[in-house]
Amino acid sequence: MLDKAMLEMLLEGIRDTLYMTLLSTFFGYIIGLPLGIVLTLTDKDGIAPNKIIYRILDIIINITRSIPFLILLILLIPLTKLIVGKSYGATATIVPLTFAAAPLIGRMVESSLKEVNQGVIEAAISMGARKRMIIFKVLIGEARTSLLVGVTIVLGTVLGYSAMAGVVGGGGLGDIAIRYGYYRYNTKIMLITLIFIVVIVQLMQGLGMLAAKRLDHRR
Amino acid sequence: METAYIEVQKLSKTYSAKNGTVEALKEISLSIPQNEIFGIIGLSGAGKSTLVRCLNLLEKPDSGTVIINGEDLLTLSKEQLRIRRQKIGMIFQHFNLLEQQTVLENVCFPLEIRGIPVKQRKEKALQLLKQVGLEDKAKAYPSQLSGGQKQRVAIARVLANDPDILLCDEATSALDPETTKIILNLLKEIHDTMGITIVIITHEMKVIQEICTQMAVLHKGSLQECGSAEEILKNPKSKAAKRLLMIKETEEETDYVG
The missing domain is CATH 3.40.50.300 (P-loop containing nucleotide triphosphate hydrolases)
Structure with missing residues (x-):
């Protein structure tokens, strides 16, 4: 059914897809997590309200979130070249993927942290807790289930974006699907890669939800 | 005075x-x-x-x-x-415990805030849980407790800092x-x-x-x-106090009838 070369190519595709998705999500959180925390703190009901900072970050996120990924990919080519040295391949795709993921992550983190019961935050303030303690122990500690569900959603979205990068030779399963399925009308290869993508998303979703449930002590 | x-x-x-x-x-x-x-x-x-x-x-x-x-x-x-x-300790109507932390960790929290070493934290927290009669619930999570038990945890937590x-x-x-x-x-x-x-x-x-x-x-x-x-309960002077006392009496009557 599949020759050896084909199989090797698919395995490489899976490896590249996982590599891009996981690393971009990781780098995305390095930017997005602090972003979400700052949004939560500086919002009007936060523990350090600051209208100006909140508004600026809010606008930046809205702008970057409204740029379609494909356009962002092209817009960032000079930056990608600067960081990675080239603009195609799996490693290069991590740059635009990270930039697409970060504002999404910022929003997800913000919404998770804002779910934390205001009363518990107030109790911590009444105990004389430092802001750092409130951020890590109360906000992140209490919202951890929601944050983990967020990670799962982000992984799925980033994986979807990574497949789109195939259009410009981004590598990974999406690249294979486009090259064989779209340019060469090889429907079989396209469907097989599609199945792999679905299975990977399912696995990540399942594992993420399981971990979230394990960590939740609220019921 | x-x-x-x-x-x-x-x-x-x-x-x-x-x-x-x-x-x-x-x-x-x-x-x-x-x-x-x-x-x-x-x-x-x-x-x-x-x-x-x-x-x-x-x-x-x-x-x-x-x-x-x-x-x-x-x-x-x-x-x-x-x-x-x-x-200055404070306890609340809705207890405001950390839902993702055990009862023991909740009582340890104010001590953690003050930077008390882990071992001393635990010792003090266990002793406070004993004082409020919940030493057997140390490893439970707030969601597993009744309202009264949650408030007792909150009281143990507030006492951890020896408030005045x-x-x-x-x-x-x-x-x-x-x-x-x-x-x-x-x-x-x-x-x-x-x-x-x-x-x-x-x-x-x-x-x-x-x-x-x-x-x-x-x-x-x-x-x-x-x-x-004692004085106000016996002999309320303000309208508001009289009203509040009246509400209480009606409630007691309803309790009695019910």
């Missing part, structure tokens, strides 16, 4: 609401002597919650002063206020009468053995009757009456 431990002078607080402003507190002046169990009663919207939240500055008053043990809280720096708050003041914001309002009694008895025991000044906010006369030595009656943001609880 006893010296005031908590002294509130001309405290005012106005909120802006959708249709105009709400005066939550109108020039409230109040002094609470050391080692009393002081009740502040009023109907919902009387401003009592705002008042108690001004005592540890969870809420910043628009004007007036809050003096605790001779120290004007409003003149403290942020850092000084943070440290001072560690000695304990503020209770409707601490028994979410509990049934039986559990309310248990919690009030626990508060009284804490007061008697540890000599903590307790301020209780409530809308129920029976809470005042049960444990308060002094009381203040609040109505629509103004202080109506203030003095010995």
Whole structure:
């Protein structure tokens, strides 16, 4: 059914897809997590309200979130070249993927942290807790289930974006699907890669939800 | 004349609401002597919650002063206020425990805030859990506890910092009468053995009757009456106090009929 070369190519595709998705999500959180925390703190009901900072970050996120990924990919080519040295391949795709993921992550983190019961935050303030303690122990500690569900959603979205990068030779399963399925009308290869993508998303979703449930002590 | 431990002078607080402003507190002046169990009663919207939240500055008053043990809280720096708050305990209507942490970790939390080493934290927390009768629940999570048990955890947690003041914001309002009694008895025991000044906010006369030595009656943001609880319960002078006592009697009658 599949020759050896084909199989090797698919395995490489899976490896590249996982590599891009996981690393971009990781780098995305390095930017997005602090972003979400700052949004939560500086919002009007936060523990350090600051209208100006909140508004600026809010606008930046809205702008970057409204740029379609494909356009962002092209817009960032000079930056990608600067960081990675080239603009195609799996490693290069991590740059635009990270930039697409970060504002999404910022929003997800913000919404998770804002779910934390205001009363518990107030109790911590009444105990004389430092802001750092409130951020890590109360906000992140209490919202951890929601944050983990967020990670799962982000992984799925980033994986979807990574497949789109195939259009410009981004590598990974999406690249294979486009090259064989779209340019060469090889429907079989396209469907097989599609199945792999679905299975990977399912696995990540399942594992993420399981971990979230394990960590939740609220019921 | 006893010296005031908590002294509130001309405290005012106005909120802006959708249709105009709400005066939550109108020039409230109040002094609470050391080692009393002081009740502040009023109907919902009387401003009592705002008042108690001004005592540890969870809420910043628009004007007036809050003096605790001779120290004007409003003149403290942020850092000084943070440290001072560690000695002003507060318990809440909805307990406000960390839901993702065990009972033991919840009681350890204020000690963690103060940077006490883990081993000492645990020792002290276990001893406090014993004091509130929940040592067997140390490894449980709040979601596995009843309302009364949750409030006992909150009390153990608040005692971890050896506070000199304990503020209770409707601490028994979410509990049934039986559990309310248990919690009030626990508060009284804490007061008697540890000599903590307790301020209780409530809308129920029976809470005042049960444990308060002094009381203040609040109505629509103004202080109506203030003095010995026994005196006011026996011979209320203000309209608001009379009304609150009447509500209590009707409730008791319904209890009897029901």
